[in-house]
Amino acid sequence: MIRAFFYEGKFSFTFINKPVMKERLNITINKLQHVGILVTDIAVSEKFYSRFGFENVMQSPFAFEGGTGTCIMIRYKEIVIELYQMPAKQIDGIRSRNDGHIDHIAFDVDDIEAVFKTLKADGHIKVLEDAPVSLPFWKHGCKYFNILGPDKERLEFNQIEKG
Numbered sequence: 001m002i003r004a005f006f007y008e009g010k011f012s013f014t015f016i017n018k019p020v021m022k023e024r025l026n027i028t029i030n031k032l033q034h035v036g037i038l039v040t041d042i043a044v045s046e047k048f049y050s051r052f053g054f055e056n057v058m059q060s061p062f063a064f065e066g067g068t069g070t071c072i073m074i075r076y077k078e079i080v081i082e083l084y085q086m087p088a089k090q091i092d093g094i095r096s097r098n099d100g101h102i103d104h105i106a107f108d109v110d111d112i113e114a115v116f117k118t119l120k121a122d123g124h125i126k127v128l129e130d131a132p133v134s135l136p137f138w139k140h141g142c143k144y145f146n147i148l149g150p151d152k153e154r155l156e157f158n159q160i161e162k163g
Contacts, residue, residue: 033108
């Protein structure tokens with residue numbers, strides 16, 4: 001698309017090459033579920049946030065590239081933060097990140113499979129996983145997947161299993 005402007009006796013042209021997106025996706029987001037923060041020392045971070053009233057409500061190890069990391073969910077009232085520390089061999093790279101340590105924001109959904117299918121079929125959304133990923137977090141586990149926003153921000157869709 002070309003947009004033309006006439007201003008002070010001169011024409012100006014702007015070339016617009018943006019894909020046309022649907023107005024509204026057919027998905028339901030219940031709430032902001034959590035903000036994920038990548039940390040280099042989970043004990044130090046947990047103690048820091050506890051000073052603001054956050055309490056550990058879930059803790060679980062996870063496997064990553066041959067090592068084991070740790071994830072904790074801390075809560076204060078309705079605010080949930082996911083703190084996670086990668087295995088030891090990734091720590092130096094995490095310390096030197098130039099893009100900050102807030103890794104993602106997560107939206108709570110009721111039907112992860114339906115949301116995944118809808119977003120994958122959209123054509124204008126970059127879905128990062130091939131399918132929702134299961135984790136042994138919370139009492140009965142959870143499933144999630146990520147997409148990229150227009151500025152490459154990571155948005156996670158997450159369903160906590162009810163059991």
